[in-house]
Amino acid sequence: MIDDVTGTLTIGDFAKATHLSVKTLRHYHDLGLLVPTQIDASSKYRRYGVDQIQSAQVIRRLRDLDMPLAAIGAVLDARDYTTRSELIAAHLARLERELVETQNAVGSLRGLLQGASGTPTITHRSEPAVQAASVSTRVARAELGAWFYGALREVEATLDAQHVLPSGPAGTIVSDAFFADDSGEITLFVPTGTRVAMAGRVEPRLIPSIEVAVIVHAGSHTGIDRTYGALAAHVANHAVAVDGPIRERYLVSGSDTDDERRWRTEIAWPIFLTAAS
Amino acid sequence: MIDDVTGTLTIGDFAKATHLSVKTLRHYHDLGLLVPTQIDASSKYRRYGVDQIQSAQVIRRLRDLDMPLAAIGAVLDARDYTTRSELIAAHLARLERELVETQNAVGSLRGLLQGASGTPTITHRSEPAVQAASVSTRVARAELGAWFYGALREVEATLDAQHVLPSGPAGTIVSDAFFADDSGEITLFVPTGTRVAMAGRVEPRLIPSIEVAVIVHAGSHTGIDRTYGALAAHVANHAVAVDGPIRERYLVSGSDTDDERRWRTEIAWPIFLTAAS
DNA sequence: TTGCTCCTCACGTCACGTGAGGTGGC
């Protein structure tokens, strides 16, 4: 019942007013996200103020946009208008990125169902050792994109400052743990003729020689697992696999063009080179 | 390691080939979604066939599209091509509906943050009893839209068959339980001058008289909670609330126009009419 | 032989939903 004197609502009426279920309201109370203005000492009955309807509506909107409750708490706690707007804008930007990925996934699914788009060429070769400027960290798959461009820019700035020119496209060395656990060490490197000096996260590193089976993936990284699959199948059937981390090399990437369809990524899987190959 | 004789991969290599984590692959095995072709009797080591890479990729794509694992299982188990395509198309249609709702939520959030769009007019009045054709069921909030149009079409078809004309716009009577639990009894009714005969789910029903505070909500139902909030606040401050279910009446709805901005929904909250009102 | 890879429990996470069993308010 609505109490006409205090202007407060029972949890049931507040549920009607906000379209949040009673269970959900109790949950938000437990978390301290939306605390009723009044709680009866003996009966523990909750009473919500009319002025709390607005907060409840903001929570509902943000939940409709899949914002986590912790983030919503931050939005509500933010004193100033600017901080609030920034938090919400950041979330909307994230939603837009997810939308692009969803659209890519739909396209890629369509491709998968319509059958293979011709087996891409796989070659075997020996990679020589090379000096490089590198950044190496443990990275989770979810943060891979942000990490990659951050690290790449840092390496490029370091080379610039030391007046060193890259001697080839950037690449990464991806630990097995990254694939096994969706989180593991990744080394980003940019080949250089000479040995660079350390600066920030950037260190000089000799990328060791290795024998590999290589394939080139065309387009956005959303569909790159298909190319990995083709390479793995080839190695299982036509080569002697050996232990060692996968390498990628970014022949054409976001540094070169915003048109993802033009991207070219080389994937190298360690093998034991034989005469047959 | 990849076994060149049998063409099978260890779980670690299969993870590399498919970009699914080892934990995820074990989870899919537990559920029977993706069972390794071979399991060592003593060591329990899993071995995946090269031909399983494709299935894994389909699973990954569908998970990227947030399809539940049970639904993915149904897609994989479907023998014929047509059934598969239908299941996937149905999921894509659901994604599109969610996208529309997300866009609506963004717009509605923007409105909330920019402040109230003027308090809509709230009036008090007495509703007379009326004969109606009705459908009444327990409905969950998630299936409300589908249920509403299904029930409305059934009532309209019944009136058509009995040569009865509606005497006013359709409405619903929404139990308190629906708001409290996001699931409860809802009665859809179309007022008729005369008493109709029963047919299918449709039954005749006398909608009782009631005294209410009413407000009209303009636009899509995504933002209707804001209008509910305004009405609840008004009742708390300016009226004597009484127990009884909320009613909605669809003055302009999806039956009239596809342009959601033109929709008009009347919401009636039970009160005790006084001289002051 | 060493160090990695693999194994199986058991429990945690997130945002609630689902009862069970009991009490308060009109």
Place this chain on the structure above:
DNA sequence: TTGCTCCTCACGTCACGTGAGGTGGC
């Protein structure tokens, strides 16, 4: 007084992730 509304646990759901503690394979 009756029947609804409200209360608090405790556990379930979904799709995994996170250790712990132990074994197998090159």
